[in-house]
Amino acid sequence: MRSSASIRRAALVLAAVAVLAGCRQDMHDTPRYEPFEASTFFADGRASRAYPIGTVARGQLRADDHLYTGRVNGEFAETFPFAVSHAEMARGQQRYNVYCAPCHGQIGDGNGMVVQRGLRQAATYHQDRLRGERIGYFYDVITNGFGAMQGYAEQVPVRDRWLIAAYIRALQLSQHAPLEAVRPGDRPRLDQTPEEQLAPPPTAATGH
Amino acid sequence: MSQIFKQSANAWSKASIFALVFTLLALGWAVMVLQRSDFVTSANQFIAQPVQFSHQHHVGGIGIDCRYCHTSVEVAASAGIPPTKTCINCHSQIWSDSPYLEPVRASFRNDTPLEWVRVHDLPDFVYFNHSIHVAKGVGCETCHGQVDKMPLMLQKASLQMEWCLECHRNPEQFVRPRSEVFTMGYQPASSQAEIGPALVKEYNIAGSSNLTNCSVCHR
DSSP: OHHHHHHHHHHHHHHHHHHHHTTOOTTTSOSSOOTTOBOSSSTTOBSSOOOOTTOOOTTOOOOOHHHHHSEETTEEOSSOSSOOOHHHHHHHHHHHHHHTHHHHOTTSSSOOHHHHTTOOOOOOSOSHHHHSSOHHHHHHHHHHOBTTBOOOTTTSOHHHHHHHHHHHHHHHHHTSOOGGGSOGGGGGGGGSOHHHHHSOOHHHHHTO | OOOSSOTHHHHHHHHHHHHHHHHHHHHHHHHHHHHHSHHHHOTTOOOOOSSOOOHIIIIIISOOOHHHHSTTTTTSSSOOOOOHHHHHHHHTTTTTTOGGGHHHHHHHHHTOOOOOOOSOOOOTTSOOOHHHHHHTTOOHHHHHOOGGGOSSOOOOSOOOHHHHHHHHHOGGGTOOOGGGTTOSSOOOSSOHHHHHHHHHHHTTOOOHHHHTOHHHHOO
16 A cells, blocks of 8 residues: 555656656757857857957958958049949948938938937038049948048948948939939929929820 | 535535636636746846947937848848947947946947847747848838837747747738838838738748748757
């Protein structure tokens, strides 16, 4: 009698252990690092490691000065290191609106939201000096910053920096185009109010 | 000898069978509710951070895009938490002597990272990847809620398996145009029942039989 009762009790305890074992958290928190996790192993406490100084990862050799520094023979480049397609230009616009517009504003007049909240006036792109500036210069400002503006090398990859520079050129043109650049048929619309301009042009109505 | 059980005991015994079944059901129900409660999933709970960083100020107020700070969200599994340098872009000038920002300045001066406390944390046996969701038109808002209304970051979804599956079974109820992925307070241009299936087709989103395969998330 007694032994069967203790067997039963032992079985109960075993069952409880088996069930409670499911409560362990081992698999929820395995001994691997997640991105940006703190580490007790490294002296600076960071699990995400920077490259040791002076090393170059495979495929990351930055031999192309034009592409990576915006300079050719030590002078700011006058040309793009690659051809910019129309689709890439659209990406440049999108990246500009994410990374630059908070301060420089969507049209590049230097009156973005952060400037309105008290940041020092960001430069307007619509000034003669910057209109005449070489394209490599813009790449350099994005990469290394300028005066009170910090560099954006960590946030914006190399190719995107060139696309943003291309879009700044487009912005400059948009605010400083000669009358001859407007198609003759569209010129009357320049005198219209913004509401009238937003209405579809008459050519669209006739189907041409 | 009088009867041990009175006549009324018949009714009681019937009632107690009822009560037993009812109690068991209620218990089961209580466990189910508890499992999904914020207490277990840690949703909707504020977590103290080293700096009182407010998404309401920065996203809702100033209108900064998520990608300005969470730079890897389109290309990697992890969305990325901004380094101190990103804050310094603006705060070298704005509120540059606010006591709230002293930990940020100290971190920049001494080159020590700010130690943000994780708000969302899936178990390590689950594989999650931001880039595929962003590429296929799942908005930040769908999973993280209205971030632009959060003075402190909150986990809005339960992050339980059934939550992931609810969408993986019917992605057409949730997807939006790619251009709206980072928008907060998004309203579909026409009804979701119309544009949902069209987007699923356009973005070539895998069928539910593929997306609910265990090895999609447990690999």
